Amino acid sequence: MDMMGTIYLVDDDASARRGLRRLLLAAGYEVNAYALPDELLKSPISDKDACLILDARMPGLSGDALQAELAANGIKLPVIFVTADDDQQTRMKALALKAAGLFRKPVDGSALLDAVAWALEMQRQDNDTLKSVVRGGAK
Secondary structure, eight states: OOOOOEEEEEOSOHHHHHHHHHHHHHTTOEEEEESSHHHHHTSOOOOSSEEEEEESSOSSSOHHHHHHHHHHTTOOOOEEEEESOOOHHHHHHHHHTTOSEEEESSOOHHHHHHHHHHHHHHHHHHHHHHHHHHHHHTO
């Protein structure tokens, strides 16, 4: 089966991580799952047809801090946050970071898959636009 895209999943909750990984694999995505943000930061990351699913609150780096760290290293991927704590502060951070989604655990699998598909499509469109601009400027 052709993979539909790569998902980088970071969640310190082992049960949630396993469940999300199974859901995404069954939908045809390649999934790289990590328990801690540092594990992701030490791994090779592709920004082609990829997105992040991050637990909003984890030991060490929070999901938003991890996204900022990746961006500082030139890795800009769409992000979807999952959280056990659906509070105003978490929602405001997700909005400020232009997250492709924010889901409360336990996650609605169908809605999450829709958000992943949308995030990957927006990334592809942005990449196609950038390629078009670069080609147009090279004339």
